[in-house]
Amino acid sequence: MKKDIFQAIADPTRRALLGLIALQAMTPNAMAEHFDTSRQAVSKHIRVLQECELIRPEQSGREIYYHFNAERMKEVADWLAPFQQLWEDRFSRLDTVLINLKKKKNVK
Amino acid sequence: MKKDIFQAIADPTRRALLGLIALQAMTPNAMAEHFDTSRQAVSKHIRVLQECELIRPEQSGREIYYHFNAERMKEVADWLAPFQQLWEDRFSRLDTVLINLKKKKNVK
């Protein structure tokens, strides 16, 4: 089944995994060493992250290096963007922000 | 129990609720009209959002207007920020981004 990216980052272990992989591509075994859980539990998290394309595998012999796919994070950033304007420059731009939000909504 | 903000925005209905309330403070009944679910289901979502302070209530007679608290979204934005640099200006700044991520991690 297709996974939602917001659900993927809802789990703290998965967020930590993304932090790790963003620094350097890593094998499941290497990842598991950073957590108290079993390797299989980490493997299941990897599956979720891969399903929504937040990471991608690179086979190398019997090892698999998982790489971070930053592009997919845009979806979260895009959702966050209109809200972000509500706490930045709030006094000068609040009105236009609300107008933009309404416009976006009315597009249907 | 204390709710995690990432878990709060994991649910699509709650994300839609935040979009609504960001435009205008609203009562639970008014929110429920925008969805197919029952009023009580919406009420439970409100509870979750309120627990992590993404919204705050304002009593007015027997009605309760819920207001959006944009400040709390910073937590998501802050988590996203270092990754964001991985897809923006990637060729010019990739190295420094990785260094920053490593520094942040080593702070412990």
Added chain:
DNA sequence: TACATTTGCAACCATCGAGTTGCATATTAA
């Protein structure tokens, strides 16, 4: 070839999460 390593998958289990219905409480209106 025989054995160890790396990984994924399946089965099972306990808990969580989102939905429902029913009910109690508080406020407004008739």
Added chain:
DNA sequence: TTAATATGCAACTCGATGGTTGCAAATGTA
């Protein structure tokens, strides 16, 4: 006062989720 409205809370159901253990397949090594 009586009735209607707005809201929250409790109990229940059911599917999703995160963890475990066990096993099979593929690759590398002795």
